[in-house]
Amino acid sequence: MAPKSPTTEWLAGRGWKAFPFQREVWREMAAGRSGLLHATTGSGKTLAVWLGALQALGDTEAPLTVLWVTPMRALSHDTLLALQDAASALAPTWTLAARTGDTSTSERVSQQRRWPTGLVTTPESLSLMLSRADAPDMLKRVRLVVVDEWHELLGSKRGVQLQLALARLRRWNPGLMTWGLSATLANLEEACDTLAPNAVLVRGAQDKKILIDTLLPERIERFAWAGHMGLAMLPAVIQQIEHAASSLVFTNTRSQCERWFQALLEARPDWAGLIALHHGSVDADMRRWVEAAMKAGQLKCAVCTASLDLGVDFLPVDQVLQIGSAKGVARLLQRAGRSGHAPGRRSRVTMVPTHSLEIVEASALRAAVQAGRIEPRRPPDAPLDVLVQHLVTIALGGGFRPEDLLAEVRSAPSYRALSDDAWAWALAFVRHGGETLRAYPDFQRVVPDDAGVWRVPDVRLARRHRSNIGTIVSDAAMSVQFVTGGRIATVEESFIARLRTGDVFLLGGRALELVRVEGLTAYVRIAKPGKALLPRWDGGQFPISDTLADAMLERFDEAAQGRYSDREMRFVAPLLKLQGEWSELPGSQRLLAEVMTSSDGHHLFLYPFAGRTVHLGLASLLAWRVGRDTPATFTMAINDYGLELLSATQIDWTAQLPALLAPVGRESLRDDVLASLNATEMARRRFRQIARIAGLIFQSHPGEARSQRQLQASASLYYDVFRQHDPGNRLLRQAEAELLSAELDVDALGRTLARLAAQSLDLRQLARPTPLAFPLLVERLRERASTESLAQRLGRMLDELEAAAGGKAVADVGSRLAFGKAPEKTAPRTRRRRR
Known part of the structure; x- marks a missing residue:
């Protein structure tokens, strides 16, 4: 009988046994292959890849052997703890650390004296590392990159940023292994191909039991309307929380999260100290405390938003409650997986409808889950703003020769079809800003030296670029004030961008007519009675997914034939029957x-x-x-x-x-x-985001923070200059293309x-x-x-x-x-x- 491996013994010591899919990952990693592991949440994906890394790479002291990329820096601490447990037993010479935007200066300095064997980081921090002058020497020993929650990055510019970073690492180490982890993807072949060339697809456990039920109100409202907080369901939710040891209550917006937390405290003051609040605006230290308390089983309940969708493993959590519809199958599954987060344990999510039609959504969501229908994520196609930023990053990180870098860039799937003209434009843009901006020294960011290597010649420009690496751009808040003076409120810029002069909207209980927009201020006056009103743009809400909408229509098909196949549909039958009668x-x-x-x-x-x-x-x-x-x-x-x-x-x-x-x-x-819409102003706003990523404007300079007003003014100036003097500018064309694809979804x-x-x-x-x-x-x-x-x-x-x-x-x-x-x-x- 063959002796047990250290990994098998370590698992046995915890009462665990490796699953077949985990052993398959270990075999593929031992052979040096890249891959995508797709398995349900809480089935052992992290252990599969991490134990595979420890076995394949051996007990080494080599710095920066493994990079573990997480989509959210808030997850880095929890991920680090999960990795250290196995590493301390199976690879005692390995050192591990995290390096994200939350890492202190002293920690960064300490890491640079002696880099750890494994580093947990984010796409932005990885790009910052690539911008170091010693990047080729520092990162050439990386043998494995693990991308956690690959589905969260795949369809965004952050994912494209990571594609380019991986292409650079593969140039330095052609044998680099890349493994992605995901639980909620439909287009698996495309996701696998985008992650790494010749990557294998390992399908892990898909039979995890997920209980999906609905908390129904006392009676059906045949004439209901959307826009509720759902607080009428508060007593029933309290009862659900009371009967479980530990619960997560998910909401879709931060305002809803705050209201529910306060309502729970007011209804149950004895729960003070036993329930907590977690969303993106909460202080990072407080979020970490909540996460640690949930893991330790010290909290009865945490009310949260998408801030807890990913990564953090809460073994004690018995159930998840979803206030309102999740609006998508993947999101519901992701949140359900926060409960029963261990192999063999059942996950449970209870949907809490805020109005009657969401009961139909609840039925349709469960049907879609049972049928295995999940929304696909598509990678963006060759965004030039990300490419321009990457060119400056690589110029800082040792420099580049254009003919060599072009092949590397085209090895990133999003840029496979990058044209020679687009490449030439990108090089000209980083060299002198294109023909329109050639006269301005600040746009001479990358120039070739005597040996033909393109580098950043100015230390000031280098510091500015490093301070602004990344593709995350938030929507600005605009001030609304009367033309005669007096501030009224703030609204999302995306809403104001849709309005034309003379349009009327309601704010603060008053009908206001838009007079003009200057920078980030919308000037208005009281509208005449009876003038037309426009809707607010609900940028903070999730839209219903195509997959869920199709499932809802199938539920209506059944109801039209008199079939009500589950508890939810039977409950909402009076509404549907009345709809059919009238x-x-x-x-x-x-x-x-x-x-x-x-x-x-x-x-x-x-x-x-x-x-x-x-x-x-x-x-x-x-x-x-x-x-x-x-x-x-x-x-x-x-x-x-x-x-x-x-x-x-x-x-x-x-x-x-x-x-x-x-x-x-x-x-x-x-x-x-x-x-049909105010497309010029909408494209202007979209252009600001592109200009920020491409390095035309900067969120901040070293030691200086710039206001959104300053950014808007700068972006508007460039937008107008390009439209007048360079109407074919590729960033203008990208702004219009993104407007049509992402915002208007043509x-x-x-x-x-x-x-x-x-x-x-x-x-x-x-x-x-x-x-x-x-x-x-x-x-x-x-x-x-x-x-x-x-x-x-x-x-x-x-x-x-x-x-x-x-x-x-x-x-x-x-x-x-x-x-x-x-x-x-x-x-x-x-x-x-x-x-």
């Missing part, structure tokens, strides 16, 4: 449209189930297409399920809608979308139009709002009334609708609004535009 249910093969005339005007309700981002573009597009032939004023309302167009004049939607929804070529659709809009064209149009004439129309109606009214007057009007409307449906009068709408309504960014909003 109109019809939407479906996977049927596009439902409803028209109605009321004292407010003529309504069109349309239900594409494509998410709020697509619905905003679609509503604007429909209004613009109608307005080309007939001048009209439209008020718009959107949510994840549909849209409303309200006009003062009657539109023959039966005759016009098929043509208005007809799919067109991408270029024609692009032109229509850009014409491709998704095109797919939606194609899908709608293949469906049968079912247009119904309404006598009164249906359960699906009512949420859109309420969101439009919400913009034009105070909570008190809205409560009075809603009370009357609900009484009338329930009476028509043969139900009882609805009591205490005001308390439901005050108690349940989310402030600021949680409700769909309305939009009106004159055409």
